[in-house]
Amino acid sequence: MSTQTETDRRSVVGRIRASPFLSELLANRLAVVGLSIILALVAIALYARVTYDLGTLVSSRLGTEIPDRAPPGWIGPAPFNIHLFGTDAAARDIYKRVMYGAWLALKFGTITVGISTVVGVGLGIVAAYYGDVTDNTIMRAMDVLLAFPPLLLALALVAIFPRELGLWRAVVALTLVYTPRFARVVRGAGLKVLEDEYIDAVEALGATDPRVLVRHILPNTLAPITVQSTLNFGLAIIDLAALSFLGFGAQAGTPSWGLMLSRGVDNGLLTGKWWLSFFPGLFLAITVLGFNLLGDGMRDALDPRMREAID
Amino acid sequence: MVSKRFVAKRLLLLIPVLFGVATVVFAILHLAPGDPARVIAGQRASPEQLQRVREELGLTRPLWEQYLTFLWDAVRLDFGQSYTISRGAPVRQVIFDRLPITLELAIYGQLAGILIGLPLGILSAVKQDSLTDHLTRVGALSGISIPIFWSGPLLILLFSTYLGVLPTSGRISTQFFLPETWTLFGYELPLTGMITVDTILLGNWPAFVSAVQHLFLPALVIGIYSTALISRMMRSSMLEVVRQDYMRTARAKGQGTKITLLKHGFRNALIPVVTIIGIQFGTLLGGAVLTETVFGINGMGLTIVTAIGALDYPVVQGTVLTFALLFTLVNLFVDITYGYLDPRIQQ
Numbered sequence: 001m002s003t004q005t006e007t008d009r010r011s012v013v014g015r016i017r018a019s020p021f022l023s024e025l026l027a028n029r030l031a032v033v034g035l036s037i038i039l040a041l042v043a044i045a046l047y048a049r050v051t052y053d054l055g056t057l058v059s060s061r062l063g064t065e066i067p068d069r070a071p072p073g074w075i076g077p078a079p080f081n082i083h084l085f086g087t088d089a090a091a092r093d094i095y096k097r098v099m100y101g102a103w104l105a106l107k108f109g110t111i112t113v114g115i116s117t118v119v120g121v122g123l124g125i126v127a128a129y130y131g132d133v134t135d136n137t138i139m140r141a142m143d144v145l146l147a148f149p150p151l152l153l154a155l156a157l158v159a160i161f162p163r164e165l166g167l168w169r170a171v172v173a174l175t176l177v178y179t180p181r182f183a184r185v186v187r188g189a190g191l192k193v194l195e196d197e198y199i200d201a202v203e204a205l206g207a208t209d210p211r212v213l214v215r216h217i218l219p220n221t222l223a224p225i226t227v228q229s230t231l232n233f234g235l236a237i238i239d240l241a242a243l244s245f246l247g248f249g250a251q252a253g254t255p256s257w258g259l260m261l262s263r264g265v266d267n268g269l270l271t272g273k274w275w276l277s278f279f280p281g282l283f284l285a286i287t288v289l290g291f292n293l294l295g296d297g298m299r300d301a302l303d304p305r306m307r308e309a310i311d
Numbered sequence: 312m313v314s315k316r317f318v319a320k321r322l323l324l325l326i327p328v329l330f331g332v333a334t335v336v337f338a339i340l341h342l343a344p345g346d347p348a349r350v351i352a353g354q355r356a357s358p359e360q361l362q363r364v365r366e367e368l369g370l371t372r373p374l375w376e377q378y379l380t381f382l383w384d385a386v387r388l389d390f391g392q393s394y395t396i397s398r399g400a401p402v403r404q405v406i407f408d409r410l411p412i413t414l415e416l417a418i419y420g421q422l423a424g425i426l427i428g429l430p431l432g433i434l435s436a437v438k439q440d441s442l443t444d445h446l447t448r449v450g451a452l453s454g455i456s457i458p459i460f461w462s463g464p465l466l467i468l469l470f471s472t473y474l475g476v477l478p479t480s481g482r483i484s485t486q487f488f489l490p491e492t493w494t495l496f497g498y499e500l501p502l503t504g505m506i507t508v509d510t511i512l513l514g515n516w517p518a519f520v521s522a523v524q525h526l527f528l529p530a531l532v533i534g535i536y537s538t539a540l541i542s543r544m545m546r547s548s549m550l551e552v553v554r555q556d557y558m559r560t561a562r563a564k565g566q567g568t569k570i571t572l573l574k575h576g577f578r579n580a581l582i583p584v585v586t587i588i589g590i591q592f593g594t595l596l597g598g599a600v601l602t603e604t605v606f607g608i609n610g611m612g613l614t615i616v617t618a619i620g621a622l623d624y625p626v627v628q629g630t631v632l633t634f635a636l637l638f639t640l641v642n643l644f645v646d647i648t649y650g651y652l653d654p655r656i657q658q
Contacts, residue, residue, distance in 0.1 A: 144331030148635045151597025156631045159619045160342045238458050245460045246616050265464045281461030289456035
């Protein structure tokens with residue numbers, strides 16, 4: 001049995017070695033730190049999602065024996081009732097809210113980046129492959145969206161949607177902001193792949209357009225797409241928080257980091273009650289740092305020919 | 312040198328983009344919920360009053376006519392009148408008053424980024440894998456990861472609440488009152504709207520000191536971000552350049568290390584950095600929106616946030632278009648600089 005595991009292990013190592021991208025990425029200490037941060041956050045997010053009830057995190061605790069704005073480490077009457085990060089202006093436990101915020105950030109970040117990636121990749125690959133009018137139409141439309149400063153386009157778009165949509169309107173707005181970035185990267189990478197002779201070969205063999213696009217061009221642009229997604233993941237989480245901070249994202253009471261931060265600033269920062277805004281911001285910064293560390297390492301590990309497509 | 316043809320071509324390419332930008336803004340505002348007539352006339356307005364306001368605003372005309380009118384107005388930079396936040400005032404005036412405030416903030420932030428970021432990036436590249444390099448890299452990555460709306464409040468807490476050395480918000484102490492104009496050789500000239508410049512023009516030193524104290528933290532938070540970004544880019548660009556053949560040739564002919572780095576390395580490494588500075592100017596403007604909100608500075612950023620909340624569509628329209636125009640022009644300028652730094656681009 002041990003030989004079996006040994007062979008398994010070896011084949012995994014062998015495969016990692018065989019992939020210059022992965023081996024180079026894993027040799028990058030900062031990228032590994034980034035990956036560890038993200039994995040830890042995923043664990044926190046899932047734990048919070050399963051353990052905590054959103055309703056109790058949202059509703060006010062005022063009027064109970066728990067004081068509002070209690071400092072970090074405040075211990076309540078019941079055993080193990082420690083409030084590690086203190087309580088907020090509605091006497092809610094900041095620690096639990098921050099943990100749940102990880103779930104919200106990762107969930108909405110994934111949706112934003114996911115949709116932008118899929119739509120952007122589709123548009124970019126079609127533009128690269130068909131060229132001419134198709135390419136021009138798609139890319140000029142993308143240019144228009146790229147001509148807006150990102151956060152300002154998101155702000156203007158958020159104005160269209162009803163307030164009740166909460167974080168969803170921020171998601172839709174940011175998806176429109178990010179899609180052109182993916183389209184541009186994928187188009188660039190796709191054009192490089194198209195230069196290769198095997199594309200001519202499969203076309204000569206009679207492969208249909210969708211087949212060439214999906215089976216031959218797409219797999220070869222996956223590396224830059226992954227890098228772009230990772231780098232934009234950090235940006236998406238920060239932008240979602242920014243929109244909530246400005247009052248155009250999460251609805252009142254939601255334990256989203258951006259909203260907790262802005263409420264925390266309003267409800268106690270100037271009187272020295274720093275913990276209301278400090279902890280949500282700290283987790284936000286660490287999360288974004290994690291994605292930036294990993295994304296950076298991934299970009300460095302990327303084939304130089306593909307690296308040109310990014311930026 | 313940059314050829315006139317190159318510049319003309321870039322200018323022509325701007326037209327379809329700006330046309331598209333205007334169309335997007337028109338579409339956004341027409342899709343926005345809420346009846347502009349009700350925003351202006353108020354909740355208790357009678358149907359007749361609402362109808363009259365709609366006619367005044369031209370909302371009863373066919374959509375294509377409204378669109379063409381909007382485009383023509385946009386070309387003349389006429390965005391109508393504010394509905395709510397500066398009720399009745401021309402949007403152009405609102406923008407004219409508040410744009411310098413935002414520009415001042417963005418310029419100081421960007422300037423700090425360039426002045427600190429470029430040398431840091433070069434140092435980091437020249438001393439690759441040294442302690443300086445590691446610290447710079449980790450610092451830079453942290454700098455772009457820390458949200459402005461977190462570092463800003465924390466700095467206010469430290470410098471204003473705890474240390475009491477800097478003000479918490481605003482642009483200048485309320486004790487100072489600045490006139491509308493200043494005099495030069497007996498001529499009355501308008502002021503710039505940039506408070507650090509204006510106080511110097513007026514020769515009012517105590518006011519200048521107060522303005523600098525107020526601007527310090529907002530410019531610092533933008534500057535940290537900008538520094539982080541530029542030093543990162545400068546480092547990777549410089550590392551790419553020092554490996555080039557011409558650098559070895561320059562050293563081989565006996566030129567000193569420093570001269571080679573500055574004369575051959577710096578200029579070539581600067582090319583991609585200039586592009587990044589341009590592209591990131593958009594992010595910087597977004598940063599200005601957040602910074603203005605955090606520090607209560609009534610520039611374009613705070614204006615757009617208030618206008619969206621108050622359904623003041625003409626102001627939203629005008630400010631978003633102005634931001635997009637500004638961003639596009641900065642990128643045009645960057646393109647031209649790029650052509651100057653790397654003449655091959657022009658072909």
